[in-house]
Amino acid sequence: MTAHAAGGGTIALTYREAVRAALREALEADPRVFLMGEDVGRYGGCYAVSTGLLADFGPERIRDTPLSESVFVGAGIGAALGGMRPIVEVMTVNFSLLAIDQIVNNAATIRHMSGGQFSIPLVIRMATGGGKQLAAQHSHSLEGWYAHIPGIRVVTPATIADARGMLASALACPDPVLIFENALLYNEKGEIPADAGAVDIDRAAIRRPGSDVSLITYGGSLGKTLTAAESLAGQGIEAEVVDLRTLRPLDDATILDSVRRTRRAVIVDEGWRSVGIAAEVMARIMEQAFYDLDAPVARVCSEEVPIPYARHLEAAALPQTDKIIRAVEHLMGSHD
Amino acid sequence: MTAHAAGGGTIALTYREAVRAALREALEADPRVFLMGEDVGRYGGCYAVSTGLLADFGPERIRDTPLSESVFVGAGIGAALGGMRPIVEVMTVNFSLLAIDQIVNNAATIRHMSGGQFSIPLVIRMATGGGKQLAAQHSHSLEGWYAHIPGIRVVTPATIADARGMLASALACPDPVLIFENALLYNEKGEIPADAGAVDIDRAAIRRPGSDVSLITYGGSLGKTLTAAESLAGQGIEAEVVDLRTLRPLDDATILDSVRRTRRAVIVDEGWRSVGIAAEVMARIMEQAFYDLDAPVARVCSEEVPIPYARHLEAAALPQTDKIIRAVEHLMGSHD
Amino acid sequence: MTQSEKGPAMPDRAHALDLLRGMIRIRRFEEKCAELYSAMKIRGFLHLCIGEEAIPVGVMQALTPQDAIVATYREHGHALARGMSAGAVMAEMYGKVGGCSRGRGGSMHLFDAATRFYGGNAIVGGGLPLAVGLGLADRMQEKANVTACFFGEGAVAEGEFHESMNLAALWRLPVLFLCENNLYAMGTALQLSESNTDIHEKAAGYGVASEAVDGMDVLAVEAAARRASDAIRAGKGPYFLELRTYRFRPHSMFDPELYRDKDEIEAWKRRGPIVTFSGHLRDAGLLDDAALASIEAEVEREVDEAVAFAEASDWEPVGDLTRDVYTEEDAA
Amino acid sequence: MTQSEKGPAMPDRAHALDLLRGMIRIRRFEEKCAELYSAMKIRGFLHLCIGEEAIPVGVMQALTPQDAIVATYREHGHALARGMSAGAVMAEMYGKVGGCSRGRGGSMHLFDAATRFYGGNAIVGGGLPLAVGLGLADRMQEKANVTACFFGEGAVAEGEFHESMNLAALWRLPVLFLCENNLYAMGTALQLSESNTDIHEKAAGYGVASEAVDGMDVLAVEAAARRASDAIRAGKGPYFLELRTYRFRPHSMFDPELYRDKDEIEAWKRRGPIVTFSGHLRDAGLLDDAALASIEAEVEREVDEAVAFAEASDWEPVGDLTRDVYTEEDAA
Ligand SMILES: Cc1ncc(C[n+]2csc(CCOP(=O)(O)OP(=O)(O)O)c2C)c(N)n1
Ligand SMILES: Cc1ncc(C[n+]2csc(CCOP(=O)(O)OP(=O)(O)O)c2C)c(N)n1
Ligand SMILES: [Mg+2]
Ligand SMILES: [Mg+2]
Secondary structure, rough: OOOOOOOEEEEEEHHHHHHHHHHHHHHHHHEEEEEEEOOOOOOOOOOOOOOOHHHHHOOOEEEEOHHHHHHHHHHHHHHHOOOEEEEEEEEHHHHHHHHHHHHHHHHHHHHHOOOOOOOOOOOOEEOOOOOOOHHHHHHOOOHHOOOOOOOOOEEOOOOOHHHHHHHHHHHOOOOOOOOEEEEEHHHOOOEEEEOOOOOOOOEEEEEOOOOOOOEEEEEHHHHHHHHHHHHHHHHOOOOOEEEEEEEEEEHHHHHHHHHHOOOOOEEEEEEOOOOOOHHHHHHHHHHHHHHOOOOOOOEEEEEEOOOOOHHHHHHHHHHOHHHHHHHHHHHHHOOO | OOOOOOOOOOOEEEEEHHHHHHHHHHHOOOOEEEEOOOOOOOOOOOOOOOHHHHHHOOOOEEEEEEOOOHHHHHHHHHHHHOOEEEEEEEEEHHHHHHHHHHHHHHHHHHHHHHOOOOOOOOOOEEEEEOOOOOOOHHHHOOHHOOOOOOOEEOOOOOHHHHHHHHHHHHHHOOOOOOEEEHHEEEEOOOEEOOOOOOOOOOOOOOEEEEHHHHHHHOOHHHHHHHHHHHHHHHHHOOOOEEEOOEEEOOOOOHHHHHHHOOEEEEEEEEOOOOOOOOHHHHHHHHHHHHHOOOOOEEEEEEOOOOOOOHHHHHHHHHOOOOHHHHHHHHHOOOOO | OOOOOOOOOOOOHHHHHHHHHHHHHHHHHHHHHHHHHOOOOOOOOOOOOOOOHHHHHHOOOOOOOOOOOOOOOOHHHHHHHOOOOOHHHHHHHHOOOOOOOOOOHHHHHOOOOOOOOOOOOOOOOHHHHHHHHHHHHHOOOOOOOOOOEEEHHHHHHHHHHHHHHHHHHHHHEEEEEEEEEEEEEOOOOOOHHHOOOOOHHHOOOOOOOEEEEEEHHHHHHHHHHHHHHHHHOOOOOOOOEEHHHHOOOOOOOOOOOOOOOHEEEHHHHOHHHHHHHHHHHHOOOOOOOOHHHHHHHHHHHHHHHHHHHHHHHHOOOOHOEEEOOOOOOOOO | OOOOOOOOOOOHHHHHHHHHHHHHHHHHHHHHHHHHHOOOOOOOOOOOOOOOHHHHOOOOOOOOOOOOOEEEOOOOHHHHHHHHHHHHHHHHHOOOOOOOOOOOOHHHOOOEEEOOOOOOOOOOOHHHHHHHHHHHHHHOOOOOOEEEEEEEHHHOOOOHHHHHHHHHHHHOOEEEEEEOOOOEEEOEHHHOOOOHHHOHHHHHHHOOOEEEOOOOHHHHHHHHHHHHHHHHHHOOOOOOEEOOOOOOOOOOOOOOOOOOEEEEHHHHHHOHHHHHHHHHHOOOOOHHHHHHHHHHHHHHHHHHHHHHHHOOOOOOOOHHHHOOOOOOOOOH
16 A cells, blocks of 8 residues: 655544545545445434535435344445445444354355455444443454454554554455444544555554563554553553554564564453453464563453443453553563 | 262263253253254254154244244343243354344343343353365354353363263353354264263363373364374373363363473364464463473464365365374474 | 224323323433433433333333333333332442442443343344243243333344344234334434334234334323233234334434434424323313422432432442352352 | 236247256256265255256346346256356366365355356355345446345345345345245244245335245246346336245255155145146147257256366365465555
8 A cells, every 4th residue: 555655744633533534535536435334424423433424425325224234234245246345334343243144154255265256345344342331232342353254354443544544455455354443542633644545454563662571452452551651661661562453364573573572572452351362462472482482471351241331340341551550560570 | 060970881872862862851850941943843953953852842842943043042041031941052153143142242241231130041052163064154163252252151062971961051050051062073972871961061171181282172173182192192292182161261270280280282273263262272371371381382273264165175274183293293392 | 903093081180190200200310311411420321212201101001010121222211110219220320339230231221120121222123032032931931921122113124123023923922012213213214224114014014913103192102002911911922012202302412413403303392292291181180280390399309319329329349340240159 | 016927928939948948957957966965076065956946047037147146055056047157066066176166165155256146155144135235236336237136935034134125125226036935944834934924925015026926937937037127127126026936855965854744745846847847838839859858968968068077177276275265466
């Protein structure tokens, strides 16, 4: 994809605005692109991401769907097979469970199972994550879980630049890409180059260099992890923060390069602990960098409970800065 | 649960017959128990597990359902809430994706989310696994994936005794239990005590003791792993084979005890490699037994492809005895 | 199948005032919730049923204590009308341990074993299969109970609606399907959601007895619910009521309401269930200012007490976070 | 909505013999498959459409090469009638690289880009949303194509049927829904699956033009498919055909057929699409023994060649196993 060319100044915008700008650009650039999902049009998007697009692009390209997750996701697959470049918005990952058969059994299989005859250039966007006191059925973080499935790509923009740039790359990809937007990020503000565009969706990124420990995270936990790293710096611990950016396929090279340098790692993952992306990163480090480690890799994940409504319980259930700091402190003390 | 009392002789039966005997016993023992699912009655069960039960227990308790996975799984949850002890058969894990919203958002959450007011004593049985040349949509091994979800239990009977005994324990459990029956096992034959009954669903089991390496597996891969262990014994490598039996919650104690003794481990898992139960076991060993390891833990999983139809390709996609042997050989050579 | 009636006879004064009180109770309770949401005492999503109160109040008249209820995320009205304590509901919305779900569920997940209230459900359509199963359990245990299952018209587009209607009809289960058709699912108007907008006709297609009812008329709702539950108890299988109504407030506290205009809302407000029914009662000489004032005072006291209860309630100890993920007993 | 017709006029001889040949081709091909299954050349699941051949043959008459097809796991007939090479289909069932899906799909997953054949689908109901999307793509690109979507009556109970019918009708998409009602879903008879067993009426409930058709009569199927596709191409939105038929063979090669009796099967066999149509042709003087023998010979040759092709085809190299999980090109 086009790398960002220097010059042209910067603009300040929210993550929400960045996604909207990316949608607008995609709709303008390619007549095959359209957006479909619940309340993306007249309501303006449940997180107000698509506000204004219906007025500008009309109801043929900004399609409000009935509450029928399975058919509109499946129709996205079919429309991609039929030559379009659909962007399907599933309001939140919680509702994607109603469409998961289409994703796992159709989107992920058809290319391979047809002997390579058909590609499915489909983008599915969904909000993900907890932290808004929406309780057990509305607080899932299943992006790492989706990363189990061969045939799909899973990306998790954590920065304004990635919110702005990942959609174009996902659309350029001939295969299904799931974009998970952590709902707590929508109001985050930041500066990006005025001409910011597509960014790669292949590589993890070092968001903060450091030499003592690698903190490996993604999505909604990046901010907490960076805060933890700053705080640790005050104690003289220099943490490197790796943003996975793409959960499937994982960028082993960046992860392992960091861990080999720091010799210690903590994975921070808003998903539940067991059988999550954190375990996978740990497994890869085990397989490929075991002898480089000074201490066992640790993880800070969500507690294994349905996420509760009460503010204090929810906070206790999710990864937080202080838990990250404690995990690092424990790790730094634990080499023998 | 009742442990097996000695005496009384043994009987030979298939895994299929063992499950059927367990169903029959449960239906006889408790009027609240009933079986519901697609073709469990008149057809006799898609894998002929429930053949004969309709004749003996009638259509009120052996309920053929329409092709409506979401409602009959959800109705199982509701019936459990309403005082029954439903056994829901989802023909295969592949179709459970159509019901996964009910499992993840209702079955797994209601106890916690209601503040402990309601329990859901529901058993969901499904066939799982590949190896029958049924291709990508009919060969999933998602039991490890389900183990990500707090609020449910996941058990994987790999032996005739467990096929016979796990159902009763699952029914006695006040919470939702998913039983995954690897379809390749149905024709396996073995001897169990004539009065065999319930077995615990909490502990992993050492299926073969050994001192050099722990081979940790479950379900359909147990046989292949035992074969590999026999073959390795011929080379002087004594492998201990651990059958996880229950994937959620994992029995850390048995796993770690074994690994601390052997100091090496290979996980064998028919699920896809990334973000699977193998990664979780590796992560737990990393966390709790890192300093006991002589070499990095390795894993033999399914290749990350939709499982193909062609026999040779399918065989290459799934874990096989020779791959297990090679992984162990590699591991035994790799300590420094 | 349709036998929709309008204007059932006015009931006796005590019952009539009970109905009015029930609706006012929900209205004032929710108005207080909105206030407390602004004050950030209540968080998360808050969906008010203001304008739709005739439905829970009317329906609950037909239910016995043994009947079961399955509701949606817009379920304060159902919970209160079912007889759940306003204090426990309010404490739930505060996230306090005195809440009906120990503060873990919040507004969208009110549960109560004592009244067989099997929860609000935040997945649109997600409650229907549960209701089918509860009905099945009652049927298999030969109990003459009804399971009342509430859902919005938006849920009709979900596959689970279809599967649930079919199975309940096929097995003749004692389920009372209650579709609260308020014309919008968030911002999506019915005609953008359904190829056939006649919901009750759709239900009839499954062979389920079905009626369309004026959901703004508490007496009509009560009468229909009685017909329906009588039929169900008589073993005639499931019954479907389409209750035509309107929500006066935004979908949730985040809704900018870009999709409907003020005039439409005002027109429906003039048909509001409380204002209309009060008018009928006054016309019939069953209500005067004093009686209304006394109801309002009684309700105000209850709501104030609910708030006080919620304020006084404790937070669940963080150490209990992982309690009840599984049932605590020796399971194996 | 119903305009079911019986006994459309006999077409000219060439076309009539084409139809007969099409059906016989499927029959003989599948008989060979059954044989090869016993010989363990074909593995996995094998679902034969023997008895149902009038449907694929009749429907395909109405489609153009630009139209799209979505089928089920019982799709050999659809693939052959669509014009896919018998050799490529047979090689697929052998699991050979010369197969239409390189041997990766097998019997249940025949794919062919050249004829816009978007696959057999082994998830009951799983193809319907794809068909809706293909129709949407054609509509948005202003192509006058039809997407023909085959499924069994068992799929009607799935939520995806409901969601797909509604969306196709709501958006007036060019989808031809083809329900092959063979009365059983595995061992589950229609009346154990549907509260309302009148499938085509069910479809009409979505506001979709709908007909019940004698699926054993190839001319009736062709005529209905032409009416339907004409209407769709004229922009009238989706169309639904319930094709009443029967499978003569067990569900798959594993089915002990405990759920239906021989008499029922024999009665339907007497109404078989090939025997009936041959009879009509003979009555009309369009078919004699010689003509039939020549068709049989031609078909036998094609089937033999298909087997030879499959036998001669290679196995895909194991090294290619992970090819095409993702599209091979520089994606980013
Ligand atoms: C499966 C699912 N999809 C989407 C949502 C988001 N959502 C919450 S309420 C709602 C509208 C539902 O409308 P309706 O069923 O008519 O009920 P109402 O809110 O009008 O009472 C939507 C789309 C959800 N909760 N669940
Ligand atoms: C979602 C799903 N559930 C169950 C199955 C198992 N299954 C395969 S075919 C079949 C019967 C389908 O019947 P019908 O739709 O009538 O088609 P027919 O086989 O009669 O052509 C079943 C239950 C499946 N493949 N997919
Ligand atoms: Mg509504
Ligand atoms: Mg059928």
